[in-house]
Amino acid sequence: MxxxxxxxxxxxxxDGEERLATRGEPVYGEPTNEGWRAWNPNRSKLGAMLExxxxxxxxxxxxxxxxxxxxxxxxxxxxxxxxxxxxxxVEFAPRPARDLLEAADSRPRLFPLLADAxxxxxxxxxxxxxxxxxxxxxxxxxxxxxxxxxxxxLADDGRLVLAVKARSEDxxxxxxxxxxxxxxxxxxxxxxxxxxxxxxxxxxHLGIVARPR
Amino acid sequence: MxxxxxxxxxxFAGLEPxxxxxxxxxxxxxxxPDPADWPKLAVEAGFANDAKEYYDRLKEATTAATRExxxxxxxxxxxxxxxxxxxxxxxxxxxxxxxxxxxxxAGTIDPDAGAGVDYARELVxxxxxxxxxxxxxxxxxxxxxxxxALADEAEALREYVERETPTVAPNLxxxxxxxxxxxxxxxxxxxxxxxxKPSGTVQVLGAEDALFAHLRGHASSPKHxxxxxxxxxxGTHPDERGSAARAVAGKLSIAARVDHYSGERKxxxxxxxxxxxxxxxxxxxxxxxGESGGDDE
Numbered sequence: 001m002x003x004x005x006x007x008x009x010x011x012x013x014x015d016g017e018e019r020l021a022t023r024g025e026p027v028y029g030e031p032t033n034e035g036w037r038a039w040n041p042n043r044s045k046l047g048a049m050l051e052x053x054x055x056x057x058x059x060x061x062x063x064x065x066x067x068x069x070x071x072x073x074x075x076x077x078x079x080x081x082x083x084x085x086x087x088x089x090v091e092f093a094p095r096p097a098r099d100l101l102e103a104a105d106s107r108p109r110l111f112p113l114l115a116d117a118x119x120x121x122x123x124x125x126x127x128x129x130x131x132x133x134x135x136x137x138x139x140x141x142x143x144x145x146x147x148x149x150x151x152x153x154l155a156d157d158g159r160l161v162l163a164v165k166a167r168s169e170d171x172x173x174x175x176x177x178x179x180x181x182x183x184x185x186x187x188x189x190x191x192x193x194x195x196x197x198x199x200x201x202x203x204x205h206l207g208i209v210a211r212p213r
Numbered sequence: 214m215x216x217x218x219x220x221x222x223x224x225f226a227g228l229e230p231x232x233x234x235x236x237x238x239x240x241x242x243x244x245x246p247d248p249a250d251w252p253k254l255a256v257e258a259g260f261a262n263d264a265k266e267y268y269d270r271l272k273e274a275t276t277a278a279t280r281e282x283x284x285x286x287x288x289x290x291x292x293x294x295x296x297x298x299x300x301x302x303x304x305x306x307x308x309x310x311x312x313x314x315x316x317x318x319a320g321t322i323d324p325d326a327g328a329g330v331d332y333a334r335e336l337v338x339x340x341x342x343x344x345x346x347x348x349x350x351x352x353x354x355x356x357x358x359x360x361x362a363l364a365d366e367a368e369a370l371r372e373y374v375e376r377e378t379p380t381v382a383p384n385l386x387x388x389x390x391x392x393x394x395x396x397x398x399x400x401x402x403x404x405x406x407x408x409x410k411p412s413g414t415v416q417v418l419g420a421e422d423a424l425f426a427h428l429r430g431h432a433s434s435p436k437h438x439x440x441x442x443x444x445x446x447x448g449t450h451p452d453e454r455g456s457a458a459r460a461v462a463g464k465l466s467i468a469a470r471v472d473h474y475s476g477e478r479k480x481x482x483x484x485x486x487x488x489x490x491x492x493x494x495x496x497x498x499x500x501x502x503g504e505s506g507g508d509d510e
Contacts, residue, residue: 072477086268093383094286095476097279104276109268111275113240114282125224125245126275128252141480153248171484 005050007060008083012036020050022082025106027099028075037079041201044076045137045163048201049209055194056209057159058133060084062109065131067153069117069146070138072096074103080135081110088127092116092138117146120153130155137163141170144185147210151189154212160190166204175204182206189213220254222246224274225267230260236274237281291381291404294374298395301370308363315356323348333360383478384468388486389443396439397465408466408473415469416440416462440465445490450497460489 005011005020012021014031020039030038041047049056058064060083071077071089073096081087081104089104090113091097097114104110115123117138131153138146143164154160164182166175183192190210198205220226222245228236252264261267312330319326319336326348327335336348336357348354371392378391382404385394400418401407407415417424419439426432437446437458449457464486471479 073475093477094283098283098287101276101279101283108272111271112279113275114279121244121246124248125222125243126240126251126271127248128250129248130250139477139479139481167481171481172488 006058006083014038022079024082027078027103039079046076048198049207056161067131067134069136073099078103081107090115090117120149133159135161139165139168144182148189160210162208164206179206220258223251225255225260237277240274240278294395295399297374298399301367304363304367311360319348319353330364333357337361382472384471388468404473408470412463412466415466453493456493
């Protein structure tokens, strides 16, 4: 259990309850308090990983560059952009991308990209190399493959922060078996530093932190 | 990426700094095999004075590109689909009706007259080739041309529906097939009304006559409406079709809701349905309904 939160993420009081929070414009109707917005771990896998004390390696600060895969409507990536520097948000589906645009509106270093995370060459002409962290939360089959394909963006000492959804890989198999396979496949290009079930907040999800080999 | 100028592969290559439209197009359409230190290269290439200005331009270009793609997707709305699928059915029905009339009329002149749209195609082909032995009656040939044109229009509309449905309702189209998905949207009157219907209603959409006969009290309740055309329903033994229809309708309702409210793809829905249908079909494959009756009527 680590108490090291990225710079810019703090525990603040909301209605008498201590919750993770970042500074920025609210995005999804979360409670705010003096410019801080609560980070709901039930709606954000990265939020859940931080809440569970996982060592994500995210440092925060204007120099930190992040590639976020599977940004959806921008719930989590808005918090990331609140604390990090240049943040590239890749999302495949146009409908949620509309909300993502709104979240990006008030965040000058959040770059929305409508592209398929399984095809990095479609955005490698935009996303720079040596990013400090890749945060991945894509609901598709082959989540380990996506992480491996995108390793080209990551700095040698960077971190992959991955939320694996068992039901996207194979609904019929035991989540535990699916997670073991994903970790195994991931080891082709990454060294897994830590992993943990997120069941307290997200059923059948595994949080993984890894670094490139 | 060429060796002498790595910046050539960046999105900003060849762009004027103050041409946001071209920049958005480059973001959306260009590719590169590998990333590079784009901010540094862009400054070196004179696209921006410093990293800050580069990021400001990048922000502007990515926002414009994404906004354009989002708006394009939203123009492909469910109203268009409803009209297209209804027109498709009208064209098909009218073509068949006129083909019947054509067969009747042509039969008075040519005792070997065939039937249906295929016969209309034959007549038109014969006339085009100026072959003897066909039906030499300008009004009948002209009618045959109308029939063929209508049938072709129905086919073109089907292609349109097959192309557009996955954009409007990706999950529903994947689960039901684009044409059935469009029919369900059309019967419900739109994607939103479909998303708001309980799955029991989705199950009998298109079987309104049977449903009201049942509600008036002189018929059994319909097991399925238009979803009968789904392979999972049609391919199931009649004894278990009610169960299959219920399972299919349940997943289709979820798919419609995901499509309407979030728009994200959920591939696991397909796998879940497949698994459920396998269970249902195995009951009859084994020769008897061995599974516990918890899910049955």
